[in-house]
Amino acid sequence: MNETGLSEEEIRNILNDSKGQDLKYERVLSSMCTYPHKIAVQAHMQFIESNMGDFGLFRGTYNLEKEILSLIGDLLHKADAVGYMTTGGTESNIQAIRSMRNLFLQSSEYQNSANSSKNSDNKCARPNLVVPDSAHFSFDKVSDILDVELRKASLDDELKVSVESVRSLIDENTIGLVAIAGSTEFGQVDPIKELSDIALEKNIFLHVDAAFGGFVLPFMKKSYEFDFKLPGVTSIAIDPHKMGLSTIPSGVLLFRDFHQLESLKADTPYLTVSTQYTLTGTRSGAAVAATYAVMNFLGKEGYRKTVSRCMELTHYLLEKLKDMDVYPLIEPVMNVVALEVPKCDLVRSRLAKEFNWQVSITQNPHGLRLVIMPHVSFEMIDSFVADLKKILDS
Numbered sequence: 001m002n003e004t005g006l007s008e009e010e011i012r013n014i015l016n017d018s019k020g021q022d023l024k025y026e027r028v029l030s031s032m033c034t035y036p037h038k039i040a041v042q043a044h045m046q047f048i049e050s051n052m053g054d055f056g057l058f059r060g061t062y063n064l065e066k067e068i069l070s071l072i073g074d075l076l077h078k079a080d081a082v083g084y085m086t087t088g089g090t091e092s093n094i095q096a097i098r099s100m101r102n103l104f105l106q107s108s109e110y111q112n113s114a115n116s117s118k119n120s121d122n123k124c125a126r127p128n129l130v131v132p133d134s135a136h137f138s139f140d141k142v143s144d145i146l147d148v149e150l151r152k153a154s155l156d157d158e159l160k161v162s163v164e165s166v167r168s169l170i171d172e173n174t175i176g177l178v179a180i181a182g183s184t185e186f187g188q189v190d191p192i193k194e195l196s197d198i199a200l201e202k203n204i205f206l207h208v209d210a211a212f213g214g215f216v217l218p219f220m221k222k223s224y225e226f227d228f229k230l231p232g233v234t235s236i237a238i239d240p241h242k243m244g245l246s247t248i249p250s251g252v253l254l255f256r257d258f259h260q261l262e263s264l265k266a267d268t269p270y271l272t273v274s275t276q277y278t279l280t281g282t283r284s285g286a287a288v289a290a291t292y293a294v295m296n297f298l299g300k301e302g303y304r305k306t307v308s309r310c311m312e313l314t315h316y317l318l319e320k321l322k323d324m325d326v327y328p329l330i331e332p333v334m335n336v337v338a339l340e341v342p343k344c345d346l347v348r349s350r351l352a353k354e355f356n357w358q359v360s361i362t363q364n365p366h367g368l369r370l371v372i373m374p375h376v377s378f379e380m381i382d383s384f385v386a387d388l389k390k391i392l393d394s
């Protein structure tokens with residue numbers, strides 16, 4: 001660090017230069033994030049210093065968080081669900097599984113088996129979690145951090161998790177299941193009703209990762225069963241900083257029952273509040289205000305319009321691609337499209353190098369992946385398809 005500071009103008013110039021090196025979303029078809037709504041940005045700036053890690057100092061922001069939880073709880077058919085605002089899907093997934101694991105380790109069956117293994121050479125078995133093979137990589141982090149074995153269930157032809165495969169992986173050390181409502185690569189929704197039935201039958205937890213789909217599915221014309229309406233669903237991750245049009249970092253984790261949240265409790269003796277359930281200590285109150293502002297500004301009607309436009313653009317894209325004999329790997333459920341394109345890794349790098357387009361790749365099956373976020377326009381799609389055609393024809 002320099003002994004004396006730079007001038008405001010010097011700092012502004014450096015920042016402008018850095019900002020100029022960032023890609024603009026107008027060339028990005030790979031991201032699950034987008035420009036936050038203007039009203040969210042304004043609220044974020046107004047609450048920039050607010051720290052939810054010590055919310056006794058920020059009672060107003062704390063009340064906004066409570067309102068958000070009940071708005072999202074209501075959207076997900078449980079207005080009295082409990083939870084908190086996280087930094088996004090990764091933290092929500094970690095905390096949901098941490099709660100499952102803590103409650104499993106405290107359970108009387110586990111305690112009994114732990115006591116009996118003390119008297120023999122048997123080691124206490126490691127808890128396991130059954131996730132779809134399509135689960136986001138945050139679950140690999142979960143496994144590592146929490147020392148929980150990850151059992152990956154296979155997918156069916158439509159890239160939904162196979163219920164039979166899930167069933168076959170469950171044993172007495174399974175702490176719970178994960179279902180995805182909007183998979184990262186394909187935007188697919190798992191058979192969550194069936195998984196909810198299994199969770200109830202086996203008396204285990206079911207976490208729904210709706211980080212992306214949570215702000216899409218409730219606003220679609222077709223109705224999907226994926227939330228607390230299903231009695232086996234015990235927790236949900238949903239991210240306002242993706243399709244919710246809020247600022248980063250805005251995630252929400254909701255639990256069906258208070259005892260799940262309580263299992264995450266830590267004492268915080270020297271703060272204005274004596275307990276914390278969160279993973280991080282210091283936590284952005286700006287993201288809370290931003291999420292409150294955009295959710296109340298748009299209302300359900302606003303989100304319905306946003307989702308409907310993204311879906312219209314998705315279908316427009318598919319129609320144009322049909323003329324070029326390019327088809328999706330599965331019929332898109334939401335605004336995530338995976339295309340069957342020969343040599344897609346090469347196509348992806350040429351799109352970036354020659355035309356500055358950012359797209360991504362799905363692993364299994366291999367395809368070119370596009371996310372049609374609210375920053376996408378009809379003109380953007382026209383121009384992207386024209387550039388893709390040039391590459392495929394050459």
Ligand code: 0PR
Nearest residue numbers: 031032033088089090091136183184209211212
């Ligand atoms: N669960 C699902 C279903 C997700 O798709 C993601 C992120 C997460 C959890 C984790 O969320 P956080 O990244 O908020 O912790 N999915 C995208 C991905 O990893 C996130 C993303 C966003 C990637 C913007 C790129 C990008 O430009 O691919």
